[in-house]
Amino acid sequence: MSRQHLVRPARAAVAIAAFASLATVTACGAPGASSEPAATTAATSAAISTQAPTSPVTITLYDGQGLKGVDDALIAAFTKKYPNVTVKATYDPDNVTTQNQPRQLAAAEPPDLIRVISVSSGVKNGLLTNLDPYAAAYGWDKLPASQLAQFRAKDGVAGSGNLYAKPTGFTMTGLYYDKANAAKIGMTNPPASVEELTALMAKAKSAGLVPMVVHNKEGGGVFPFQLLLNSMLGPDKVAAWVFNAPDATIDTPEAVKAAQQVADWNKAGYFPDGVNGLDANAADALFASGKAVFFPWGNWDAANIDKTLPGKAGFIPMPPATAGGQVGAMSDAATAFGIPAKAKNKDAAALFLDFLSSDEARQIAVDNGFMPSGTDDQAAPTIPAGSVKTDVVAAFKAVSAAGGQTPFVQNATAGISNQAWNPETQLLLGGKSDPQKYVANIQAKYASELGR
Numbered sequence: 001m002s003r004q005h006l007v008r009p010a011r012a013a014v015a016i017a018a019f020a021s022l023a024t025v026t027a028c029g030a031p032g033a034s035s036e037p038a039a040t041t042a043a044t045s046a047a048i049s050t051q052a053p054t055s056p057v058t059i060t061l062y063d064g065q066g067l068k069g070v071d072d073a074l075i076a077a078f079t080k081k082y083p084n085v086t087v088k089a090t091y092d093p094d095n096v097t098t099q100n101q102p103r104q105l106a107a108a109e110p111p112d113l114i115r116v117i118s119v120s121s122g123v124k125n126g127l128l129t130n131l132d133p134y135a136a137a138y139g140w141d142k143l144p145a146s147q148l149a150q151f152r153a154k155d156g157v158a159g160s161g162n163l164y165a166k167p168t169g170f171t172m173t174g175l176y177y178d179k180a181n182a183a184k185i186g187m188t189n190p191p192a193s194v195e196e197l198t199a200l201m202a203k204a205k206s207a208g209l210v211p212m213v214v215h216n217k218e219g220g221g222v223f224p225f226q227l228l229l230n231s232m233l234g235p236d237k238v239a240a241w242v243f244n245a246p247d248a249t250i251d252t253p254e255a256v257k258a259a260q261q262v263a264d265w266n267k268a269g270y271f272p273d274g275v276n277g278l279d280a281n282a283a284d285a286l287f288a289s290g291k292a293v294f295f296p297w298g299n300w301d302a303a304n305i306d307k308t309l310p311g312k313a314g315f316i317p318m319p320p321a322t323a324g325g326q327v328g329a330m331s332d333a334a335t336a337f338g339i340p341a342k343a344k345n346k347d348a349a350a351l352f353l354d355f356l357s358s359d360e361a362r363q364i365a366v367d368n369g370f371m372p373s374g375t376d377d378q379a380a381p382t383i384p385a386g387s388v389k390t391d392v393v394a395a396f397k398a399v400s401a402a403g404g405q406t407p408f409v410q411n412a413t414a415g416i417s418n419q420a421w422n423p424e425t426q427l428l429l430g431g432k433s434d435p436q437k438y439v440a441n442i443q444a445k446y447a448s449e450l451g452r
Contacts, residue, residue: 049347050137050354058086059112059345059352062104064097066300067115067168067335070368074168077364078355085348087113095218098410098417110340112349116151116165118414120244122338123153123164129339131163134350140166142375143357150243150407151336158243166353167333169365169372172396173227174317174329176287176295176305176388181209182314185293190316192323194228194261201270201294210292211270214429215283219410219422221262221275221429223296223330226409227318228258230328235406238328242407244450250409251443259428259435266429276426284308299392300334302369306387315391317399328404331396332411334370371396413449420445 063071068091075087090111092100101117104110105127122128135141140148140163147167154161177187185203201211214221230238233254241248265271272278272286287295288308296318305313317327337356339349355361359379362372366381369389383389399405410417420442427433433441 048133048137048350050134050351051347052082052351053084053348056084056086057345057348058088059348061087061089061113061337061352062101062111063089063091063115063335063337064094065091066094067091070168070334070364070370073364073368074356074361077360078352081355081360082351085351087352095418095422098414102414105340108342109344110342112339112343112345113337113352114340116336116338117411119151119153119158119164119336119338120156121414123158123162124156127341128164129341129343129346131166131339131350131353134353135163138350138354140354140357143373144375147373150332151338157245165333165336165338166356167336167373168356168361169334169368169370170331171334172299172329172331172371172392172399173223173297174315174392174395174399175227176297176301177314177316178287178290178293178309179312179314181207181290181293185209191319193319193325194231194321196323197294197319198265201265202268204293205269210272210286211294212265213283213287213292213295214266214271214275215278215280216276216425216429217279219417219425220278220280220283220297221425222410222421223298224265224318225258225262225425226330226406227296227328228261228321229255229409230330230404230406231318231321231326232258234326235328235404238406238409241446242409242412244412249443250446251439255439256435259438263428263435267431271429275429287313298330299369299371299389299396302387302389302392303367304369306384306389309388311386313388315388315395317395317404326404327399327402328406329395329399330408331371331399331405332407334365412446415449416442416445 061071071089075089079085079087097115098117101115102121105114105122106125116122116128148163149159151165151167152159152161152163181204185200185207187200191197191200204211212224214224233252241250266275283295284301284304286292317329320327337353339346343349357373362374362378363381365372366383366389372381383393410421424433424438424441428435428438
């Protein structure tokens, strides 16, 4: 997840060149010169090395617990290829990562590689290394510009300028569904609109099924809201808000309408009982039990769902607000790693960043359910026949073709996830707030954090 900006905010367009069959997405324009704080370290071409270390070196890495599986696999493959490099990883629980990451980045001795949550914040405070010299030396400019645009910053705003992070892979969000239960309620084709989806959920409730598995102990209730918002407000305006564009606001009639739809679904009993107490693990178990139909979540869970419901689950984009309307999905980097300005082993850390778009790393990303970074001429990773990952790729292709990729609203500012989205969504689904207050309170927190 990341940031972007400005007059025409480029969407979090993470056009994946991973699969030759994927639709081509228009790349963002060439980055312009940047005027970032002098404190931000810009490695110079003369000062960097792309050679593998000839003597032992240890680098440290910081990420969220939810990415431990894919990170550990990448680390194992990387250290096998470069045996002189040891990678020591630290993982925080996902629900505190947004709070702890800024402290890690600003530490006197920060990790050599760190999950970048806010490019603009890190650059504004001079805490991230400008990666442009490494990008030139390694040839990262050959990657589609759209894969790196959201990790660039200029004048304190993300979306263009110098490069400060590089992704491990990309996410895709939408609706998992139980094929057998979908057939029971008469779903022969994906719903073409929110109205059709609502009608299917009504049939699911009548059939004694859980219509939609939403879990909100850790803020998962934001997912159905934003999946609706992407269509109702539109990808450009959502991205503008997440990337802190001047005067961007989420306090709009469209956002209120999206929140009202979520509240109505919950009131109708389409979400599980005790939704505010349900966590991601419990949601996975409920979906795997065969008692539910839809599950708004992301591709990071595809490998797990292939194990718990082998060949029995599908994946589709959230239907548009109206038939034929804008299709949208949150589609950001699984993790984007940057190098702190005070990191001790920048060359070895950059070697790891370069490895992330190798053929081997691309396959690891796919094996873990993510869309991999890479160029069009690289070999396509393999996907097992019958895997739900095949549907995820198809959904990504559809959303890409529709220009519907958006960043996650939880990443608009460093503290907004835990201090606004999570508690406000708890209040909304707990019946202690209403849609207008919901969006107004979140906008107020956003403005406060940005000093507006």
